[in-house]
Amino acid sequence: MRPERPRPQIPPSPRNPWAFLFSLLLFSGLLVGCAPEERPYPPDRPTTPPPGLSVREWGEKIFRDQGCAGCHDLGGTDGAGGTLVGILGRERRLSTGEVVVADEDYLRTSILSPNAQIVAGRPAVMPSYRDKLGPAEIDALVTFLAQLR
Ligand code: HEC
Numbered sequence: 001m002r003p004e005r006p007r008p009q010i011p012p013s014p015r016n017p018w019a020f021l022f023s024l025l026l027f028s029g030l031l032v033g034c035a036p037e038e039r040p041y042p043p044d045r046p047t048t049p050p051p052g053l054s055v056r057e058w059g060e061k062i063f064r065d066q067g068c069a070g071c072h073d074l075g076g077t078d079g080a081g082g083t084l085v086g087i088l089g090r091e092r093r094l095s096t097g098e099v100v101v102a103d104e105d106y107l108r109t110s111i112l113s114p115n116a117q118i119v120a121g122r123p124a125v126m127p128s129y130r131d132k133l134g135p136a137e138i139d140a141l142v143t144f145l146a147q148l149r
Helices: 015-034 055-065 104-112 135-146
Strands: 091-093 099-101
Antiparallel strands (some): 091 099
16 A cells, blocks of 8 residues: 655745735835825935034025925026925915915925915926925925025
8 A cells, every 4th residue: 555645735825925015015006196195204314404504504405406496496586386485474376266374384285295285377297205305304494495585
């Protein structure tokens, strides 16, 4: 009588981990696609200004490094996104017809979710910086913009 062959152990299917990873990716992709407001800030962003810079100066550096200046002129000229000189406390008419006062929350929202409040007569072309900047960098930008006179 032949010895009973050991039942072949089913090795864990190599596809499973990939399927798992794939669905994880898909899921996070869905999260990103569906709820931009809920997206976490990117990790590993600096939390303090580079040595020698004040928070406001750091904000100005970020403004230039991130290309904000390409659409927002600092000299008071009207770029694609309009000038941001003297923005704090100014009334903004939105595409919905609503009029809001540009406080620090408004500035913050403009950077994180540009399409949440679109300035009337302007194209909705501004990218969100939620994926690019950390909370301290956003704070620095807002500090800079709030003092832009
Ligand atoms: C591709 C061009 C573009 C870039 C780059 C850009 N913006 Fe904008 N931005 C716009 C446009 C267009 C608007 C007006 C439409 C809207 O409200 O989204 C706007 C609106 C704003 C507003 C509200 C302005 C108002 O008049 O009430 C703020 C604040 C702002 N941007 C800040 C920034 C900052 C800070 C950066 C860089 C981190 C930046 N933008 C980068 C195009 C741009």
